[in-house]
Each structure stands twice: as structure tokens, then as C-alpha cells.
Amino acid sequence: MSFNRGLFVVSLISMVIGCFFQPGISRGEAQETMEDYKIGAGDVFKIDVWKEPELSLEASVVRIDGKITFPLLDDLQASGLTTMDLKAVIEKRLSDFVEAPQVTVTLISPGSQRYYILGEVNETGEYPIGKKLTILQAFAIAKGFTEWASKKEIILFRRENGQERIIRVNYKDITKGDFSNNVFIQADDTIIVP
Incomplete structure (x- = not known):
């Protein structure tokens, strides 16, 4: 196995592990979120x-x-x-x-639990949230990026407490091991990949 290929495999394993072990979110908090599922229109x-x-x-x-x-x-x-x-x-x-x-x-x-992904991904659209889902996993569900995607300038729009919130995501940082950008998706989130 060449050095570059070995480095790629190590990076891929790190990304997968990061999907399941989010910094700042304990297993207890993730379980509490699932138990506190709020019913919404379409469920x-x-x-x-x-x-x-x-x-x-x-x-x-x-x-x-x-x-x-x-x-x-x-x-x-x-x-x-x-x-x-x-x-x-x-x-x-x-x-x-x-x-x-x-x-x-x-x-x-869970019909009320959906998110949207637009822009330079291979399959834009509305997707259901069937489990705890990270933004990295959302990109995988959308079949990855097009060749024109600006992976450093991804925007996630979220409504919290009646206010619009903008979360900036740098995919390249995630692939380098900075999983702070690998946020969990919430219902009605809209991801835009310019």
C-alpha cells in the first residue's frame, strides 16, 4: 500500500469515527434528544x-x-x-x-423530520431524518459534491427560537480532522453548497 493510499484510509477512518463521537455532545445528550422527540405536522x-x-x-x-x-x-x-x-x-x-x-x-x-440540501451536490432535494444525522452524512446521502462545489463556503440555515441562524461549514476542515464543523442536522435545516 502506498503512503498516499494509507493516509487516505486513515483519514477516512477518522471521518467515520468523528460522525459517531462528536466533540461537545455526550452520548447522554444524544440519547436525551432522541427521547424528547417532538411531534410535528406530517408525522x-x-x-x-x-x-x-x-x-x-x-x-x-x-x-x-x-x-x-x-x-x-x-x-x-x-x-x-x-x-x-x-x-x-x-x-x-x-x-x-x-x-x-x-x-x-x-x-x-417521522414526516416532520426533514432537511433540505441545495446547490452543488449530485442529488439536491428534501430528505428524511431517520436517525441522528451529521452534515457529513447528509453530503453522502446527497451523493457527494459536483466538481464545481465550493467546499469551504457551505451554509446551513437553521431556525431556532423563532430566529434564523446561519452556520458556516468548511468541508475541507472536516476532512482534515476538525469535526467541530460536522454538526448534527435538525428538522427543517437547509444546507446550501455554493
Whole structure:
């Protein structure tokens, strides 16, 4: 194996390891983020009410107004809640009709969890976030860069607390081992590769 090829393999292994071990983000924080999944418009849930099949729903879609329609209960606000919060709301409201209801809420499709990538990548578009995803992994999903991509001037637009935030990303720094630019993707992020 030539020296350059060996250096490439070492760099590639470092990038992969960096995807899983982000500086400044502990495993506990990553797990907490997954457990605190907030329901949004477009999410699809299976809702089971134990021993009440006529009240169970195979696929309940969160509408654009953030609500779902549930038998006997009409519209329920779901957006902004966790699955455990929604379970508690349904159980409380159903207790007027069913003795000690036991509800299970299962996320089938995280339709609200999407990001967008535009510009000089091979496959621009909207992509689902099915797991914890870094910007490096997002580039891989978009099939990499075109030959004209400006890899030092990538911009990530993010909305946080009602404010637009711009995060500048230098892909070349990531490939050199500086994983501080390899940020986690959040719902509704827009990545632009000039």
C-alpha cells in the first residue's frame, strides 16, 4: 500500500469515527434528544387502545394545524408534544368513556423530520431524518459534491427560537480532522453548497 493510499484510509477512518463521537455532545445528550422527540405536522402514528380495537388507529397523520382526529375525542393537539405526552392526553380524555384506558402511541413515519440540501451536490432535494444525522452524512446521502462545489463556503440555515441562524461549514476542515464543523442536522435545516 502506498503512503498516499494509507493516509487516505486513515483519514477516512477518522471521518467515520468523528460522525459517531462528536466533540461537545455526550452520548447522554444524544440519547436525551432522541427521547424528547417532538411531534410535528406530517408525522404518522399508530395508536392502540388496549381491548378497544374500535378506538385504535392504524395510521393517524398529524395535520398541518398540528392536530389529529381521534374517535370520541374529535381533534387533539399533537404538535409540540412527545409520544408520552400524547399518550397521557389520550388516556385522560378517554377516561370519560373507557375505564382505565391503556394507550400505546408508536411513531410509524417521522414526516416532520426533514432537511433540505441545495446547490452543488449530485442529488439536491428534501430528505428524511431517520436517525441522528451529521452534515457529513447528509453530503453522502446527497451523493457527494459536483466538481464545481465550493467546499469551504457551505451554509446551513437553521431556525431556532423563532430566529434564523446561519452556520458556516468548511468541508475541507472536516476532512482534515476538525469535526467541530460536522454538526448534527435538525428538522427543517437547509444546507446550501455554493
